[in-house]
Amino acid sequence: MIVVTGATGNVGRALVDRLLAAGQPVRALTRDPERAELPARAEVVPFRPEEPDALFAGATKFFLYAQAGTAPLLAAARAQGVRHVVLLSSGIIQEGADETHPIHVMHATAERQIRDSGLAGTFLRPNAFATNALQWAPQIRAGDTVRGVFADGLSAPIHEDDIAAVAERVLLDDGHEGAAYRLTGPAATSNADQVAAIGAALGRKLTFVETDPADAGPELFPHVPPQMLERLLRTFAETVGTPPEITGTVEQLTGAPARPFDRWARDHAGDFRA
The missing domain is CATH 3.40.50.720 (NAD(P)-binding Rossmann-like Domain)
Structure with missing residues (x-):
């Protein structure tokens, strides 16, 4: 069990x-x-x-x-x-x-x-979860403009099922006790590019409009505790112009390469439809 x-x-x-x-x-x-x-x-x-x-x-x-x-x-x-x-x-x-x-x-x-x-x-x-993009779902359901911070912030977001695939192997196969595995998606993508990929999955043209971090609040980050938001915004600021870590761990452990963000967007297109 x-x-x-x-x-x-x-x-x-x-x-x-x-x-x-x-x-x-x-x-x-x-x-x-x-x-x-x-x-x-x-x-x-x-x-x-x-x-x-x-x-x-x-x-x-x-x-x-x-x-x-x-x-x-x-x-x-x-x-x-x-x-x-x-x-x-x-x-x-x-x-x-x-x-x-x-x-x-x-x-x-x-x-x-x-x-x-x-x-x-x-x-x-x-590192970054592709599902973090669900924070934009209410705006995408309402129109074609997405307000957010740091349009050029870079990450290599990982599909949640790739994390689950690694967890499956670690639970079912021997030899993983004591290990720590760093997991990422396969490629760097900016916040603006993620919004564009979601638009492509929906057959729409979406535009990312950058918001001053000083004006970001609960309407953009409704699930972030207020005491954590300032520190989280500083973390996001550090991703601008900084190439993200990219590992091959998903493929090494599962035999299948990590899925890119546009695949995640297609898999979750229904979450962004009104």
Whole structure:
């Protein structure tokens, strides 16, 4: 049995689908099972961290995202027989990183808790997610202009199913315990080019209009906690004129190359339609 937290999230849902297709029993943890709409073959269980012992009976492996990680949860997993945990961490964890950055603190804490838990751990460290482009969906549904910061900011966004494909291999194959894998998409693309690719997938011409970061607020970043927004904007500013890290890890571990952003845009075209 493999336990998957965040089973209704972008990566977690893709991983559940992959593990079931591979014939693996999956226990999908979600805070709202009634609305999860997960495959019938998955064992869907309410995620109640305050009752962790009920989550892991019969399980040997565990996929975890950092926001869900706590030392008591990991201790309960180990006590119930889990031996290997795969963490969806972050590419911000690297040599020379700003260790005070809130995203670094969250993921570094989760990694440290796993190392201290006695469980074998594997850390997946993706950089930019292609799904971050969903922040523009309301504007694209409403018209052909997208307001955003740093039109020329560069990243190599990774398709969520490529992260799930790596997680599948790490969970099912031997030899990944103790490893940390840096994951990216295959090519650099700017924010403006991402908007153009979404437009092409929709058969429309979309225009990116750059907004002064000083004027960016909750309307552009509704899911970012206010206390994190200023630091996040500084991080985005650093991507202008800076080529992003690009790794071949997805292909090395799965045998298939990472998918480019325009493929992601085609796969998600429906998310941008009114």
